[in-house]
Amino acid sequence: MMFTAPADEKELQAALSQADERTYLIAGGTDLLIHLQNRKETDCSFIDLTKVKELQGIREEKDWIDIGALVTMTELCASPLVKEELRALYLAAYHLGSEQIRNRATLGGAIANASQSSDCSVVLFAYGALVEIFSAQGERRKVPMDQFIKGREKTCLDRGEAVSRILIPRQERSSMFGKVGARKAVTIAKINCAMDFRMEEGLIQKASIYLGAVGVKPVEARLLENYFQGKSFAEIALQDVQELGKEEVEKAIPTRPSRFYKRVAVQGLLEDMIGALP
Amino acid sequence: MKIRAVVNGAAVEKEIDGSKRLIDFLREDLGLTGTKEGCSEGECGACTVILNGEAVPSCLVLAGQIQGGEILTIEGLEKNGELDLLQKKFISHGAIQCGFCTPGFLMSAKALFMKNPHPSSEEIRRAIEGNICRCTGYIKIVEAIEDAAKEME
Numbered sequence: 452m453m454f455t456a457p458a459d460e461k462e463l464q465a466a467l468s469q470a471d472e473r474t475y476l477i478a479g480g481t482d483l484l485i486h487l488q489n490r491k492e493t494d495c496s497f498i499d500l501t502k503v504k505e506l507q508g509i510r511e512e513k514d515w516i517d518i519g520a521l522v523t524m525t526e527l528c529a530s531p532l533v534k535e536e537l538r539a540l541y542l543a544a545y546h547l548g549s550e551q552i553r554n555r556a557t558l559g560g561a562i563a564n565a566s567q568s569s570d571c572s573v574v575l576f577a578y579g580a581l582v583e584i585f586s587a588q589g590e591r592r593k594v595p596m597d598q599f600i601k602g603r604e605k606t607c608l609d610r611g612e613a614v615s616r617i618l619i620p621r622q623e624r625s626s627m628f629g630k631v632g633a634r635k636a637v638t639i640a641k642i643n644c645a646m647d648f649r650m651e652e653g654l655i656q657k658a659s660i661y662l663g664a665v666g667v668k669p670v671e672a673r674l675l676e677n678y679f680q681g682k683s684f685a686e687i688a689l690q691d692v693q694e695l696g697k698e699e700v701e702k703a704i705p706t707r708p709s710r711f712y713k714r715v716a717v718q719g720l721l722e723d724m725i726g727a728l729p
Numbered sequence: 730m731k732i733r734a735v736v737n738g739a740a741v742e743k744e745i746d747g748s749k750r751l752i753d754f755l756r757e758d759l760g761l762t763g764t765k766e767g768c769s770e771g772e773c774g775a776c777t778v779i780l781n782g783e784a785v786p787s788c789l790v791l792a793g794q795i796q797g798g799e800i801l802t803i804e805g806l807e808k809n810g811e812l813d814l815l816q817k818k819f820i821s822h823g824a825i826q827c828g829f830c831t832p833g834f835l836m837s838a839k840a841l842f843m844k845n846p847h848p849s850s851e852e853i854r855r856a857i858e859g860n861i862c863r864c865t866g867y868i869k870i871v872e873a874i875e876d877a878a879k880e881m882e
Contacts (some may be wrong), residue, residue, distance in 0.1 A: 480790060496748070502796075525783070551777055552786050552859060554783040555789060559778075
């Protein structure tokens with residue numbers, strides 16, 4: 452077993468160029484170590500990303516909010532910029548896991564693990580985020596979230612690549628996140644949803660809405676998007692939204708046994724979310 | 730690898746396999762067996778320790794990741810033979826039954842007090858939401874922490 456902890460991108464590059472099929476990138480470890488344990492994998496090497504300085508911090512840029520892959524859920528919750536401008540991401544981070552998990556779990560890890568019920572993924576899909584990937588060659592490429600996550604626990608990351616930053620486009624927005632789990636706290640979503648609205652003079656100019664845990668990756672809820680388009684929040688009728696939500700679930704998982712539960716659960720979820728809109 | 734860290738206020742330097750878990754490093758290499766292993770997947774909170782001022786599940790941190798950091802475990806709460814206020818309150822409120830979850834609860838509560846000396850009831854509940862107790866029903870634990878918070882005012 453090997454353990455290396457690069458301090459910057461240069462050292463990371465060197466570590467990545469030596470990665471083989473048994474090398475794992477670790478940040479918070481809250482998903483990875485459980486996976487390795489379940490698979491009874493012990494003969495592996497680790498590249499610890501947590502010391503790489505270029506992967507830290509939240510940067511406010513003119514057109515983007517640029518979040519380092521190592522930013523933890525706790526750091527997201529503590530950022531006034533995230534709380535003010537990225538309400539859905541704030542809520543997803545706030546309700547994720549427990550205090551101990553939020554202190555370790557990172558945004559980069561959340562998407563690199565590509566869990567089908569990931570709360571952060573569904574939010575980043577709705578925001579139309581870009582994922583910046585850093586390679587052993589020192590190159591950077593940017594991939595839209597919906598191309599980054601390819602399926603259940605599958606991403607477009609190649610060996611020798613790491614998620615370095617996540618870029619969220621800025622706009623006049625109102626966003627919302629909600630989830631339904633088996634209990635109130637420390638729960639994995641049975642169904643979750645993120646909504647991102649581009650607002651203009653109080654009207655929804657463009658709606659981007661995704662449902663999570665109803666497929667191998669977040670699913671765009673086009674019926675809901677069309678419904679919201681052009682309306683003000685006051686014009687939204689909960690019953691219409693719930694009916695469309697039910698249809699979306701039927702469409703996304705027509706054969707899964709969980710559809711009977713989820714097409715009802717989605718209505719409660721939408722009621723919570725619509726109730727929390729400004 | 731050579732690991733350098735401060736554990737319960739004392740500098741520690743040891744040649745270890747950086748890819749072992751922090752809980753194994755604490756229990757096996759340092760003999761600090763007060764930290765308990767419950768679920769091994771970050772759900773139960775029994776193995777909670779404080780790393781650089783934050784409560785973390787020591788079953789999901791690799792020992793190599795604490796390089797240069799500062800760790801506080803249950804063994805570090807007692808000062809000069811005197812228990813920490815939280816420990817005293819757990820005892821006087823009967824917030825302990827079998828005791829297996831207790832070190833984890835105490836470290837979660839301690840981490841909260843280090844960040845926020847005057848927490849509300851809501852903040853206390855949120856801080857220990859990642860700790861599971863199968864004996865007490867939580868009420869006495871919350872009361873013990875609330876009482877400690879009150880006494881610190």
